[in-house]
Amino acid sequence: NKALLDNAARPSGALVYRTREGGNLSADQYERLKDELETGFSGARNAGRPLLLEGGLDWKALSLTPKDMDFLAAKNGAAREIALAxxxxxxxxxxxxxxxxxxxxxxxxxxxxxxxxxxxxxxxxxxxxxxxxxxxxxxxxxxxxxxxxxxxxxxxxxxxxxxxxxxxxxxxxxxxxxxxxxxxxxxxxx
Structure with a gap:
């Protein structure tokens, strides 16, 4: 939960490359995209930065959203445990x-x-x-x-x-x- 909050509550996901021809990224394109993501968008410091997608790239979320994680139930559970202590x-x-x-x-x-x-x-x-x-x-x-x-x-x-x-x-x-x-x-x- 903390990592998700450090990342501005944005779940991790995957970039999907789609073209009309059905081709794949070249090795150079793939490495350039990977380097850009690691330097410009990973880590808590870069959380919330917008991702500019081009040339058939699409973002697909792979993990749970904050609503799915039900923060309120976790908060209430923690409050109950503290109260009992x-x-x-x-x-x-x-x-x-x-x-x-x-x-x-x-x-x-x-x-x-x-x-x-x-x-x-x-x-x-x-x-x-x-x-x-x-x-x-x-x-x-x-x-x-x-x-x-x-x-x-x-x-x-x-x-x-x-x-x-x-x-x-x-x-x-x-x-x-x-x-x-x-x-x-x-x-x-x-």
């Missing part, structure tokens, strides 16, 4: 035909849970280790996953399950959703 579900890239609404929602949730939050956790731990000596060992940096809109459905489901669990105490319910205990929170219900 960075932990991004390919359907989040917006490539046509890759996503439906349900798949997109699940991919977005997986992206946050499997890529973004672990990365944020590692970053927060590294910043905590770096800043703790200067600000005290009690320092702990962390992210607030409850503020992430993409995780709202998970959060709503958790709150619904915890609220419906009448066998848990108030403090157990608070602990299940990430809050600390309260005074008189050992009673059931509420």
């Amino acid at each position: 960075f932990g991004v579900p390919p359907m989040l890239l917006g490539i046509p035909g890759d996503n439906t609404y349900a798949n997109y929602r699940q991919a977005n949730l997986a992206f946050w849970r499997q890529t973004v939050l672990p990365l944020c956790g590692r970053l927060a731990e590294a910043l905590t280790a770096w800043l703790a000596p200067a600000y005290g060992d009690g320092l702990r940096l962390w992210f607030d996953a409850d503020q992430i809109e993409a995780l709202a459905s998970e959060r709503e489901a958790l709150w619904g399950r915890v609220a419906a669990a009448d066998f848990l105490t108030v403090n157990e319910k608070r602990a299940a959703v990430g809050y600390g205990p309260v005074e008189d929170g050992e009673g059931m219900g509420r």
Whole structure:
């Protein structure tokens, strides 16, 4: 593909010699034509130069055109591979035909849970280790996953399950959703 682009997206081909008499080029004509093509039209530097054909010469393309090579599909495939290397579900890239609404929602949730939050956790731990000596060992940096809109459905489901669990105490319910205990929170219900 790169060689084709270096050659101004012009595929290689062949010069066809046709005469009414059906003859061939002489040896001198053939060598002169070959030398002219090699010096004036080969290589990336000479890409795009017009070829002047005379005396019954005709250009016939022999290889695939850029459309036949389907650069868009190759570009989309490369984008998918790069996204996977960075932990991004390919359907989040917006490539046509890759996503439906349900798949997109699940991919977005997986992206946050499997890529973004672990990365944020590692970053927060590294910043905590770096800043703790200067600000005290009690320092702990962390992210607030409850503020992430993409995780709202998970959060709503958790709150619904915890609220419906009448066998848990108030403090157990608070602990299940990430809050600390309260005074008189050992009673059931509420």
